[in-house]
Amino acid sequence: MQTRFLQGLKDGIGIALGYISVSFTFGIAAVSSGVPVWAAVLISMTNVTSAGQFAGLPLIVASAPYIEMILTQLVINIRYSLMSLSLTQKLDSSFTLIDRLLISFMNTDEIFAVASSAADTGRGSSSYGKYVSRSYMYGLILLPFLGWVFGTFLGAAAGSLLPNFLQSAFGIMIYGMFIAIIIPPSKKMKTIRMVVIVSAILSCIFTFVPILNNISSGFSIIICTLISAAIAAVLFPIEQNDTQLKQNEEEKTI
Amino acid sequence: MIDSSFFVYLALMAGVTYIIRMVPLTFFNKKIKNKYVQSFLFYIPYAVLSCMTFPAVFSATSNLYSAVAGVIVAVILAFYEKSLIVVAISSCAGVLIVDFILKFI
Numbered sequence: 001m002q003t004r005f006l007q008g009l010k011d012g013i014g015i016a017l018g019y020i021s022v023s024f025t026f027g028i029a030a031v032s033s034g035v036p037v038w039a040a041v042l043i044s045m046t047n048v049t050s051a052g053q054f055a056g057l058p059l060i061v062a063s064a065p066y067i068e069m070i071l072t073q074l075v076i077n078i079r080y081s082l083m084s085l086s087l088t089q090k091l092d093s094s095f096t097l098i099d100r101l102l103i104s105f106m107n108t109d110e111i112f113a114v115a116s117s118a119a120d121t122g123r124g125s126s127s128y129g130k131y132v133s134r135s136y137m138y139g140l141i142l143l144p145f146l147g148w149v150f151g152t153f154l155g156a157a158a159g160s161l162l163p164n165f166l167q168s169a170f171g172i173m174i175y176g177m178f179i180a181i182i183i184p185p186s187k188k189m190k191t192i193r194m195v196v197i198v199s200a201i202l203s204c205i206f207t208f209v210p211i212l213n214n215i216s217s218g219f220s221i222i223i224c225t226l227i228s229a230a231i232a233a234v235l236f237p238i239e240q241n242d243t244q245l246k247q248n249e250e251e252k253t254i
Numbered sequence: 255m256i257d258s259s260f261f262v263y264l265a266l267m268a269g270v271t272y273i274i275r276m277v278p279l280t281f282f283n284k285k286i287k288n289k290y291v292q293s294f295l296f297y298i299p300y301a302v303l304s305c306m307t308f309p310a311v312f313s314a315t316s317n318l319y320s321a322v323a324g325v326i327v328a329v330i331l332a333f334y335e336k337s338l339i340v341v342a343i344s345s346c347a348g349v350l351i352v353d354f355i356l357k358f359i
Contacts, residue, residue: 046268060263073270082295084279104279168316169346172324175311176345178303183332195297199304207309225301233294
């Protein structure tokens with residue numbers, strides 16, 4: 001049991017380091033939009049989701065309607081339900097209801113990717129078959145959680161001290177990461193490329209075309225996402241084996 | 255800017271995000287078979303990230319020129335599959351350099 005926990009810890013180090021830099025930019029973004037340090041840290045401790053937190057910030061600052069916050073989080077984070085669903089297939093028999101309740105809190109893109117590969121390679125559990133054990137999962141999520149919270153604190157605390165030209169440069173950091181996530185799979189799969197391009201065009205339309213640009217940014221992200229993902233799902237449905245293959249490709253890019 | 259409504263927003267954000275992750279992980283044990291639903295969920299992260307990035311990224315820095323430079327750097331490095339951190343930091347460096355040059359023009 002202990003070796004699985006240590007294996008998990010080890011696998012979590014890389015994720016934790018990545019999280020420190022992402023949550024650092026979240027901390028900066030939070031403070032520069034007027035959210036105090038303690039509130040930024042509290043958001044990170046309770047959410048642990050980059051896109052959702054970044055999208056939630058302007059809604060908090062603008063005192064947007066609560067329903068907009070609910071729908072924004074729902075649409076941006078709905079992908080986690082697919083990952084959670086997929087992860088259920090990889091948990092060995094050691095998981096209790098409480099374990100499932102705890103682990104789902106930390107089922108991020110990266111944790112999911114690493115847990116899946118640990119299951120597939122057999123390093124996640126001593127049971128026969130492609131599973132992860134509960135001690136492995138607890139080891140895996142520990143450091144990334146701490147990294148996420150600590151990075152937010154650092155960014156929020158240091159962010160307010162940064163000179164303007166550095167704030168300008170850091171402003172692009174999260175978008176740099178988003179670009180780094182969407183470009184490699186776009187290169188390999190034409191369908192993802194189409195989704196990325198159609199989404200960007202729709203999003204520009206909702207930003208610049210009169211009347212449409214009265215729609216708040218939270219809702220326009222929801223609308224653009226639903227439209228382009230739905231079009232792609234109807235035009236280019238993916239077979240089951242394909243999806244798994246693509247998830248493996250995704251892992252490499254993360 | 256931060257008042258008691260902050261805690262309502264916090265609870266909504268955290269609650270919705272947690273429920274999305276928790277419900278399938280805790281209560282489902284079958285796989286989704288419908289390929290359209292499956293595909294829809296598969297495409298969502300790319301659609302979301304692209305919508306959030308464009309056109310917002312072009313107003314993320316102090317001026318359009320440095321933002322364009324940052325995007326170009328990010329796209330090129332991402333195309334060659336550099337890691338997230340390398341792409342992000344290089345993109346920042348691109349912005350810094352262009353902002354710096356613009357001061358002298």
